[in-house]
Amino acid sequence: MERRTFLASLAAASAAGSLPLRAEAPPAGGRITLLHTNDTHSRIEPFGPGNGAISGLGGVARRATLVKQLRAQLGPVLLLDAGDTFQGTPYFNRYKGRLDYQLMRMVGYDAGTLGNHDFDNGVGLLLEAMVAMETLQHANPAFPFVNCNFDFKGAPELGKRVHPYIVREFPGVRVGLTGVGVAFAGLVDPKNHAGITWKDPYESLKPVIKRLREVEKVDLVVVLSHLGHNNQGGSAPCDLLLPGQVAGIDAIIGGHSHTFLDAPVRLPQANGETLVFQVGFGGVNLGRMDFAVAKGTVRAASGAAMPVQG
Numbered sequence: 570m571e572r573r574t575f576l577a578s579l580a581a582a583s584a585a586g587s588l589p590l591r592a593e594a595p596p597a598g599g600r601i602t603l604l605h606t607n608d609t610h611s612r613i614e615p616f617g618p619g620n621g622a623i624s625g626l627g628g629v630a631r632r633a634t635l636v637k638q639l640r641a642q643l644g645p646v647l648l649l650d651a652g653d654t655f656q657g658t659p660y661f662n663r664y665k666g667r668l669d670y671q672l673m674r675m676v677g678y679d680a681g682t683l684g685n686h687d688f689d690n691g692v693g694l695l696l697e698a699m700v701a702m703e704t705l706q707h708a709n710p711a712f713p714f715v716n717c718n719f720d721f722k723g724a725p726e727l728g729k730r731v732h733p734y735i736v737r738e739f740p741g742v743r744v745g746l747t748g749v750g751v752a753f754a755g756l757v758d759p760k761n762h763a764g765i766t767w768k769d770p771y772e773s774l775k776p777v778i779k780r781l782r783e784v785e786k787v788d789l790v791v792v793l794s795h796l797g798h799n800n801q802g803g804s805a806p807c808d809l810l811l812p813g814q815v816a817g818i819d820a821i822i823g824g825h826s827h828t829f830l831d832a833p834v835r836l837p838q839a840n841g842e843t844l845v846f847q848v849g850f851g852g853v854n855l856g857r858m859d860f861a862v863a864k865g866t867v868r869a870a871s872g873a874a875m876p877v878q879g
């Protein structure tokens with residue numbers, strides 16, 4: 570249609586009341602909500618009485634209800650986990666993590682990463698838990714794991730299931746997801762991470778984020794980090810130092826340190842801001858971060874922790 574004809578038909582349609590008087594520009598970019606947990610530690614049931622401020626909070630069934638409500642209310646959502654799913658209750662001793670991953674699939678997780686405790690029973694039983702989750706008969710798809718600083722050369726079956734990054738696409742927004750894990754030394758018995766080598770998270774992230782930005786052309790870069798929030802001046806990599814070390818991260822979903830934050834910490838980075846968040850442990854809270862993005866840039870971001878309660 571010629572422009573003049575188009576304008577004439579627009580004016581006619583407008584006069585007829587079938588269009589708003591001021592034609593709206595097509596929406597640029599898109600919106601995405603990240604919902605997240607960390608260090609759920611086999612807490613299938615809510616915390617009982619006698620647990621102080623967290624008494625009565627948590628529970629996978631309630632988390633599922635909250636996520637379902639939010640998915641119904643919101644636009645596109647990604648449900649993510651920052652690792653240490655395993656260890657902490659008799660459910661883990663009995664089911665070796667199979668139950669945890671199967672329930673995560675039922676709740677509708679989109680991706681997770683690996684914490685040190687996920688290796689507590691060794692590579693073989695971690696792999697078994699992943700396979701049990703994949704073979705579950707359920708409408709929700711099996712979810713992938715992301716990590717870019719473990720070298721799985723000596724553990725190829727596990728390596729097949731842990732991707733250096735994944736990309737998810739929604740209307741107006743492409744999201745790149747990657748992950749980093751804490752050093753094994755002092756935390757994981759060498760026999761339990763046999764075949765897997767830890768590499769520096771900062772150096773491992775740089776090429777992945779460059780690829781996500783330049784080749785995959787994502788609008789939002791999200792890191793699932795099991796490094797811990799704050800190394801308190803030590804030399805270990807941590808979430809608060811990550812934005813200064815690696816440019817181009819929009820959101821860090823943290824774990825490992827069981828840090829309770831009410832809202833994300835906002836740190837400057839080369840392309841704007843990085844939101845660094847972590848929501849305690851045990852599924853007590855669900856984290857939420859909302860992003861409006863356009864052309865590879867975050868235009869608005871906010872976040873808060875939501876208690877998981879009955």
Ligand SMILES: [Zn+2]
Pocket residue numbers: 653684685686795824825826
């Ligand atoms: Zn941990």
